[in-house]
Amino acid sequence: MEKPYVIGIDMGGTNTAFGIVDARGNVIAKSAIRTNNPDINAYVKELKEECDKLIESVGGIEKIKGIGAGCPNGNHYTGNIEFAPNLPWRGVVPFAKMLAEAFGVPASITNDANAAAVGEMTYGVAKGMKNFIMITLGTGVGSGIVIDGKIVYGHDGFAGELGHTRIVRNNGRKCGCGREGCLETYTSATGVARTAREILEIGDRKSSLRNIELKSITSKDVYDAAIEGDEVALEVFDFTGKILGDALADFVAFSAPEAIILFGGLAKSGDLIMKPVVENMEKNLLNIWQGKVKVLFSTLKDADAAVLGASALAWEL
Amino acid sequence: MEKPYVIGIDMGGTNTAFGIVDARGNVIAKSAIRTNNPDINAYVKELKEECDKLIESVGGIEKIKGIGAGCPNGNHYTGNIEFAPNLPWRGVVPFAKMLAEAFGVPASITNDANAAAVGEMTYGVAKGMKNFIMITLGTGVGSGIVIDGKIVYGHDGFAGELGHTRIVRNNGRKCGCGREGCLETYTSATGVARTAREILEIGDRKSSLRNIELKSITSKDVYDAAIEGDEVALEVFDFTGKILGDALADFVAFSAPEAIILFGGLAKSGDLIMKPVVENMEKNLLNIWQGKVKVLFSTLKDADAAVLGASALAWEL
Numbered sequence: 001m002e003k004p005y006v007i008g009i010d011m012g013g014t015n016t017a018f019g020i021v022d023a024r025g026n027v028i029a030k031s032a033i034r035t036n037n038p039d040i041n042a043y044v045k046e047l048k049e050e051c052d053k054l055i056e057s058v059g060g061i062e063k064i065k066g067i068g069a070g071c072p073n074g075n076h077y078t079g080n081i082e083f084a085p086n087l088p089w090r091g092v093v094p095f096a097k098m099l100a101e102a103f104g105v106p107a108s109i110t111n112d113a114n115a116a117a118v119g120e121m122t123y124g125v126a127k128g129m130k131n132f133i134m135i136t137l138g139t140g141v142g143s144g145i146v147i148d149g150k151i152v153y154g155h156d157g158f159a160g161e162l163g164h165t166r167i168v169r170n171n172g173r174k175c176g177c178g179r180e181g182c183l184e185t186y187t188s189a190t191g192v193a194r195t196a197r198e199i200l201e202i203g204d205r206k207s208s209l210r211n212i213e214l215k216s217i218t219s220k221d222v223y224d225a226a227i228e229g230d231e232v233a234l235e236v237f238d239f240t241g242k243i244l245g246d247a248l249a250d251f252v253a254f255s256a257p258e259a260i261i262l263f264g265g266l267a268k269s270g271d272l273i274m275k276p277v278v279e280n281m282e283k284n285l286l287n288i289w290q291g292k293v294k295v296l297f298s299t300l301k302d303a304d305a306a307v308l309g310a311s312a313l314a315w316e317l
Numbered sequence: 318m319e320k321p322y323v324i325g326i327d328m329g330g331t332n333t334a335f336g337i338v339d340a341r342g343n344v345i346a347k348s349a350i351r352t353n354n355p356d357i358n359a360y361v362k363e364l365k366e367e368c369d370k371l372i373e374s375v376g377g378i379e380k381i382k383g384i385g386a387g388c389p390n391g392n393h394y395t396g397n398i399e400f401a402p403n404l405p406w407r408g409v410v411p412f413a414k415m416l417a418e419a420f421g422v423p424a425s426i427t428n429d430a431n432a433a434a435v436g437e438m439t440y441g442v443a444k445g446m447k448n449f450i451m452i453t454l455g456t457g458v459g460s461g462i463v464i465d466g467k468i469v470y471g472h473d474g475f476a477g478e479l480g481h482t483r484i485v486r487n488n489g490r491k492c493g494c495g496r497e498g499c500l501e502t503y504t505s506a507t508g509v510a511r512t513a514r515e516i517l518e519i520g521d522r523k524s525s526l527r528n529i530e531l532k533s534i535t536s537k538d539v540y541d542a543a544i545e546g547d548e549v550a551l552e553v554f555d556f557t558g559k560i561l562g563d564a565l566a567d568f569v570a571f572s573a574p575e576a577i578i579l580f581g582g583l584a585k586s587g588d589l590i591m592k593p594v595v596e597n598m599e600k601n602l603l604n605i606w607q608g609k610v611k612v613l614f615s616t617l618k619d620a621d622a623a624v625l626g627a628s629a630l631a632w633e634l
Contacts, residue, residue, distance in 0.1 A: 130472070131471050145572075147464055147471070150465070152571075152572055152573075154464070154572050154573025154574060156573050156605075156606075156609070157573070158573050158605055158606075159571065159572050160570075160571070160572075160573075161570040161571075161573075161603055161605075162570060164570050164603045165571070166563075166566075166567060166601070167486075168486070169484075169485070169486070169563065177604065178604065179601065179603070249483075250482040251571070253478040253479060254462070254476065254478075254482070254568070255471050255476050255477075256469075256471025256472050256473050256474070256475050256476035256477075256478075257471060258472040284483065284496065286478055286496070287495065288473075288475055289475075
């Protein structure tokens with residue numbers, strides 16, 4: 001019997017989006033529920049009920065090969081969500097097992113960034129690539145590392161925390177992880193806003209960003225100002241790109257990827273971010289890699305990217 | 318027909334050591350030639366003639382499964398030695414092919430650090446480990462990264478240049494690679510000597526190292542002084558360990574290894590280096606890895622380690 005579809009689940013701290021996906025990466029049907037039910041069993045039950053409506057619309061569970069889910073702190077090896085600070089459930093949740101039992105098809109989970117990498121490899125710009133690094137630039141900075149065509153999970157399933165490599169070792173910014181100078185504190189959306197605030201606070205340079213209350217400046221505000229040619233905003237992007245480019249040069253020394261793929265909000269800033277990233281990466285690369293490592297933007301359709309990424313896991317089940 | 322032996326070749330800038338190795342990692346017979354013949358064909362001929370004597374002693378080429386060679390700038394994918402600055406041959410040398418043709422058995426090459434990692438996995442402390450990082454602390458700093466039981470070669474065969482990740486981004490030491498602040502400039506044997514010279518030059522602290530001409534201080538001198546309790550020498554080890562520990566914490570964030578294995582001259586300094594390395598790695602690890610990543614010394618017998626490492630490649634042919 002042919003099983004032409006997979007289910008992708010993108011679990012976020014607020015919402016859980018899910019969809020039915022075909023082998024070409026078309027999202028056939030999609031929906032979402034809130035992630036806020038404090039009872040994990042009730043949450044899974046609700047997820048199942050909502051999914052069932054989509055499943056019926058494509059011909060029933062017989063058409064579904066499996067389920068892939070991208071979850072905060074999701075461990076691919078164990079299938080558990082482990083101590084996720086931004087989810088309503090404490091401790092260890094055996095989410096893959098719960099999904100498989102509820103739906104009666106195989107299920108697999110991983111974290112969001114790894115799901116994005118699998119998605120890119122299955123449906124996106126990394127199709128056919130065996131060695132690449134996906135950097136997700138969102139509220140935080142995540143990464144999915146692919147070597148020899150496979151996601152790197154490492155000894156414990158948690159490999160690829162490149163957002164928490166220290167890029168500024170002295171006087172670095174305080175990070176949510178408790179340490180200082182992590183890449184995430186500079187090149188996430190929140191990092192971009194933080195850089196803008198720092199520049200505005202230190203001097204008195206003219207900037208349209210001064211029309212916004214300092215505390216409430218977002219990376220979107222910085223982007224809008226940069227597009228209008230605002231010099232402070234442009235400097236924010238240059239600085240962000242410099243930090244990211246520096247970091248990428250070191251990542252290349254680790255796994256010698258064919259490409260680095262940028263994904264997430266900041267990756268939508270086009271040349272504003274790409275130019276300084278490439279310039280600084282090239283300047284800092286060991287000579288054997290200069291001019292050889294592509295930096296690309298993700299080509300997964302924005303609204304569906306996370307669901308697509310998660311769904312791609314299920315093809316390997 | 319049974320083929321119980323492999324040949325391991327360790328090509329250095331000065332000498333080329335080689336030996337016949339059994340499956341348990343015993344070096345049955347060994348010898349060496351100079352690496353200085355400017356004619357690569359003549360060099361291979363001499364290598365073959367000297368090897369043949371050993372091969373005869375174990376029962377002829379029929380007993381040899383293959384040849385593994387660790388070579389500076391050796392590319393495992395292509396089998397070529399590519400633009401090695403410290404070897405007498407210019408450009409690209411198809412060394413694996415030349416070996417296979419000369420000996421009539423399969424041959425494979427890689428760089429020294431990767432060979433060490435394969436050796437450790439085959440015969441040493443990493444036996445049974447699927448995910449570890451080998452750091453070679455010699456004249457330079459090299460690395461061999463193992464993920465899912467395989468050496469990481471990356472897109473082009475040159476992955477694992479962790480000695481050239483920048484650990485000091487501002488005012489870092491000038492590196493032989495042309496950049497600044499590379500790990501190698503601090504934690505290699507030459508880096509250790511450089512640190513000692515810097516401390517001695519800056520102040521006037523008492524140290525037995527002042528009995529040696531500043532320019533000619535070696536890492537061995539620093540070790541000897543540290544063993545005697547010399548405070549400057551002890552500080553050199555603390556500083557070196559701090560830099561290395563910092564770097565290791567970032568490497569863990571990449572591939573989440575079960576262990577990091579230290580190999581080479583500096584790894585013989587025991588607790589002098591191990592203590593500050595572990596202390597600083599732990600301090601800088603993301604919380605999910607604290608207390609979980611082993612730091613170990615290589616257990617390959619010193620004199621034979623490089624030949625053993627290279628030979629291990631040949632079991633996979």
